[in-house]
Amino acid sequence: xxxxxxxxxxxxxxxxxxTAVNRVSLxxxxxxxxxxxxxxxxxxxxxxxxxxxxxxxxxxEIFVDGQPVTIRSPRDALSLGIGMVHQHFKLVDVxxxxxxxxxxxxxxxxxxxxxxxxxxxxxxxxxxxxxxxDRKIYDMSVSERQTVEIVKVLYRGAxxxxxxxxxxxxxxxxxxxxxxxxxxxxxxxxxVVIITHKLNEVMAVSDRVAVLRRGKYIGDVAxxxxxxxxxxxxxVGRSISLNIDRPEPTQRTERLRVSSLSVLGEDGVMKLKDVxxxxxxxxxxxxxxxxxxxxxELLEAIAGLDPAQPGASVLFTSREGEAHELxxxxxxxxxxxxxxxxxxxxxxxxxxxxxxxDITDNMLLRSYKRGKSFITDRRRPKKLAExxxxxxxxATPRLSLPVRRxxxxxVQKVLVGREIAMQPTVLMTAYAVRGLDIxxxxxxxxxxxxxxxxxxxxxxxxxxxxxxxxxxxxxxVICDGQVSGVLDGRTATKxxxxxxMTHMEVSAGE
Amino acid sequence: xxxxxxxxxxxxxxxxxxxxxxxGELLTEKSGNxxxxxxGIMYLGGIAGLVGAFFYEAAAGAAASxxxxxxxxxxxxxxxxxxxxLIYSFLTISLRANQNVTGLTLTIFGSGVANFLGGSLNxxxxxxxxxxxxxxxxxxxAATGLENLGFVGNIxxxxxxxxxxxxxxxxVASFFLNRTRAGLNLRSVGENxxxxxxxxxxxxxxxxxxxxxxxxxxxxxxxxxxxxYTKGTWANDxxxxxxxxxxxxxxxxxxxKPVKAIWxxxxxxxxxxxxxxxxxxxxxxxxxxxxxxxxxxxxVLIVVSIRKKxxxxxxxxxxxxxxxEER
Numbered sequence: 001x002x003x004x005x006x007x008x009x010x011x012x013x014x015x016x017x018x019t020a021v022n023r024v025s026l027x028x029x030x031x032x033x034x035x036x037x038x039x040x041x042x043x044x045x046x047x048x049x050x051x052x053x054x055x056x057x058x059x060x061e062i063f064v065d066g067q068p069v070t071i072r073s074p075r076d077a078l079s080l081g082i083g084m085v086h087q088h089f090k091l092v093d094v095x096x097x098x099x100x101x102x103x104x105x106x107x108x109x110x111x112x113x114x115x116x117x118x119x120x121x122x123x124x125x126x127x128x129x130x131x132x133x134d135r136k137i138y139d140m141s142v143s144e145r146q147t148v149e150i151v152k153v154l155y156r157g158a159x160x161x162x163x164x165x166x167x168x169x170x171x172x173x174x175x176x177x178x179x180x181x182x183x184x185x186x187x188x189x190x191x192v193v194i195i196t197h198k199l200n201e202v203m204a205v206s207d208r209v210a211v212l213r214r215g216k217y218i219g220d221v222a223x224x225x226x227x228x229x230x231x232x233x234x235x236v237g238r239s240i241s242l243n244i245d246r247p248e249p250t251q252r253t254e255r256l257r258v259s260s261l262s263v264l265g266e267d268g269v270m271k272l273k274d275v276x277x278x279x280x281x282x283x284x285x286x287x288x289x290x291x292x293x294x295x296x297e298l299l300e301a302i303a304g305l306d307p308a309q310p311g312a313s314v315l316f317t318s319r320e321g322e323a324h325e326l327x328x329x330x331x332x333x334x335x336x337x338x339x340x341x342x343x344x345x346x347x348x349x350x351x352x353x354x355x356x357x358d359i360t361d362n363m364l365l366r367s368y369k370r371g372k373s374f375i376t377d378r379r380r381p382k383k384l385a386e387x388x389x390x391x392x393x394x395a396t397p398r399l400s401l402p403v404r405r406x407x408x409x410x411v412q413k414v415l416v417g418r419e420i421a422m423q424p425t426v427l428m429t430a431y432a433v434r435g436l437d438i439x440x441x442x443x444x445x446x447x448x449x450x451x452x453x454x455x456x457x458x459x460x461x462x463x464x465x466x467x468x469x470x471x472x473x474x475x476x477v478i479c480d481g482q483v484s485g486v487l488d489g490r491t492a493t494k495x496x497x498x499x500x501m502t503h504m505e506v507s508a509g510e
Numbered sequence: 511x512x513x514x515x516x517x518x519x520x521x522x523x524x525x526x527x528x529x530x531x532x533x534g535e536l537l538t539e540k541s542g543n544x545x546x547x548x549x550g551i552m553y554l555g556g557i558a559g560l561v562g563a564f565f566y567e568a569a570a571g572a573a574a575s576x577x578x579x580x581x582x583x584x585x586x587x588x589x590x591x592x593x594x595x596l597i598y599s600f601l602t603i604s605l606r607a608n609q610n611v612t613g614l615t616l617t618i619f620g621s622g623v624a625n626f627l628g629g630s631l632n633x634x635x636x637x638x639x640x641x642x643x644x645x646x647x648x649x650x651x652a653a654t655g656l657e658n659l660g661f662v663g664n665i666x667x668x669x670x671x672x673x674x675x676x677x678x679x680x681x682v683a684s685f686f687l688n689r690t691r692a693g694l695n696l697r698s699v700g701e702n703x704x705x706x707x708x709x710x711x712x713x714x715x716x717x718x719x720x721x722x723x724x725x726x727x728x729x730x731x732x733x734x735x736x737x738x739y740t741k742g743t744w745a746n747d748x749x750x751x752x753x754x755x756x757x758x759x760x761x762x763x764x765x766x767k768p769v770k771a772i773w774x775x776x777x778x779x780x781x782x783x784x785x786x787x788x789x790x791x792x793x794x795x796x797x798x799x800x801x802x803x804x805x806x807x808x809x810v811l812i813v814v815s816i817r818k819k820x821x822x823x824x825x826x827x828x829x830x831x832x833x834x835e836e837r
Contacts, residue, residue: 052708054707054708054834073707073710074707074708074709074710075710078710084708086708090702090704090705090708090709091702091705092697092698092702092705092706093701093702093820093826094701094821094823094826095694095697095698095701099694102691103698103705103706103709103711104695104698104709104710104711105709110689110691111691136820138820152709
C-alpha cells in the first residue's frame, strides 16, 4: 500500500517579483509527524498555505493519496482531509468554541447544539484535549484558543493536520501537552506537519525533518539520524561572499548602555526579558534573531514608543559627553537628543512615513517642530527632499508624488534618507533592505557604513545572516526576547549565529 | 387618554419606517458592510412602490384591486431597493471601493432619483399636482378588524399589515442570525472574513446576499412611508432621508440585535413625536425634541463603550473590504 498521504511536485509561488516558493517537491507519509524547518522567509508557510487552499500555486502539482488534485479554496482542502492551524488563529472572538468549530461545516437550517457539544467532547477525550465548548474565545488563553483551532480541524474530519509555528505562543508545559496530543494523533494514523524553527522541538516530536531555504527544498532526513548541528547547517547553508565594504571602527566611545530592559507585549507575554548591552559610536551593531524574537520591541523601547518594565535603564551619552537616561522620556524628547529610529515594518508605510503625503511633506513631518513661525517652513524640507532624491537616487517623476505610489525600495530610501539627514547620534534601522533588490540594498549598506564612519552609532536589525556577517562589527543575537550571545562580526560563522538564534549553546568567540 | 393613544399610534407608525430600515441595515452590517446608503435605498424602495402602484392603477382604472396594488408595489419596492444594494455590493465587494464614500453617494443618488421621479409623477397626475394612489394605499392601511376593541384594539390592532410584518421580519432576522448555520456563517463573515474564508465560507456570496436582501428590507421602510405614513402621496420634502439616518442610528442603539431594534424603533417614535404633546413649545424648541433619538443613541454608545462588553460591539471587520491574498 502506498504510504504517501500528500505529495507536492515542483510547486512554485511568487508574489510580484519575489519568488516565495521555488519548485519544491515534498512528501508527507501516513501516520508521521513531519517538521518543516527553515529560516524566516524560507517559504514554509507559503508552501503549506497552498496545501490549505489559501494560495494557489503558480505551477506544480499536488497529489493526495496518489491522486492529482486541485485545491482552489480552504473548502477544497478540507474536503480532501487537509486542515491547517494558522499562526494567527482564525477564530471569531465573540463566538463560543462550539460556534467556531461548527462554522462553515455544511448543512442548512439549525445546528444541533447538543450533538455538537457531544462531538466536541468526544474528540477532546480521544486525543486528550481540555476544552469548554460554551466559552467565548475572547475569554480564553492563547493555548486554549489553539486547542479550539485543532479541534475545529479535527471536527471537519481532517486526516492531514498542518500546524504553523504552534509553539511560538505556548509555555513549555503547554508545549509538552500539545506534543502529547500530536503523538496520539499519529497513533490514530493521521499525518501532521509542524512548521517551526525551534530545533529542540523538531528533535522532540517529529519523525522526519524537511528543510527549506530561500524558497528551495534542501532535503529531508529522519529525525533519528540527525542532530541539531547538522540541521542548522541545512537550514542556514554555506556562507556566501557579498563583498560589502567594512572599514574598522574609529573613535569608539560608548553611546548606549542598556541594562535589564524588559517589555511586556500587548497579549500579556514578555516580549523582551532582561536585555542588557552596550552600543558604541563609529560601530555597526547588528541584531540577529528569528523574526518576532523581540527586535521590534527592543528598538521601540529605546525610542520611547514601548514602555519599559520598571528597573530598566537606557543610558545615552551624547556627543558632548552628557549622559541622559532615556527610560521615561517621551519619543519626541528622545528623538531630539539624536536617537533616530527608521523602522521598516512589513507594509513599509506603517511607521515613519505617511503614504498619502509627498516626499517634501514627509520630510516636514520630522522637522516642523523645530520651526518657530505659525506657518510651516516648506523651503528647507523641499531642499532636503531634493537632496535625498539626488543622493539616494530615488526614482520618482516629481517630488509632489504621494509616497504611497513609489516602489517599495524607493519608499525605504526616503525613510532612511530622512533619518540620516537629521544627523543622528544613534541610528536604529530595522529590516531596512526588506524586499529591496541587490543594488538598492548595497546603496543602503553603504549609507549605513558611511554613517558609522562619521561616528554615528548604528544599530541594524537584519534578517539575512550573510549580510549581518559582512556588514556588522558586532552581532548581538536575540532568541525569545533574551540576548543569547554577542559575536564579533569578523570572526563569527553562520552556524554559530544559527545555533544562537535557535538557542543552542556555542562557545561564542568574542 | 386619547392623547396617549394618539402618541403611541404615531410612534408605532414612525417606528415601523425606521424598523424596516434598521433591520435591513443590520443584516447588511452583520456581513461587515457599513451601508450608509440606507436613506437612499429607502428612497428607492418608496418611489419604486409608488411608481408601480401608480401605473397599475392607471392601467386597471376602476377595476384596480387593493390586493394587486399592494403586491405589485411590494415587489417593485423590494426589487428596486435590492438593486440599490447590488450597486453598493458591486462597488465595495468586487471593486473594493471605500464603503463610506459609496454609501453616502448612494444616499444622494437614491434621493435624487426618487425626488425626480416623484416630482414627475405629481405632474403626470395632473389636477392639483399631487399624485394619489388611493386604492393601493387603502390596501396598505386596511386595519386588522380588531381595532374597535377599545383601548387595546386602538393601540395594538389599528395599523396596516406592514407594521406587523416589520416585527415579524425583525424576529425572523434574530432567529436567523442566532440559531441557524447560515446566520452563524454570515456573522463570522462580518466579524472576521479571513476566518470565515479559511472555514470554507464564501465571503463574497454572504456579503452580496446580506447587502442586497438587507437593502430590500430597508426599501420596505420607504414603501411604508409612502403608502401608509403619508397615505399614498409624494412630497419632495426629504422626509425619508431624515428617517433613513435614524434607521442607521437605530442599528447602533440596538447594539446590532434585531429584537432590541423593535422596541428601540418605537422608543425613537415616542421621543420624536413627544413635542406635540408637551404644551408651551415654540417652533424652535420643538426641534430640540426631534433631536432626542440621536441623543439617546449617543448615550447608548457611551454606555456600551464604558461597559466594554464584546457582544455589544459592532461586527469587528465592519467597514473593511476583504481580499484573500493580501499579505
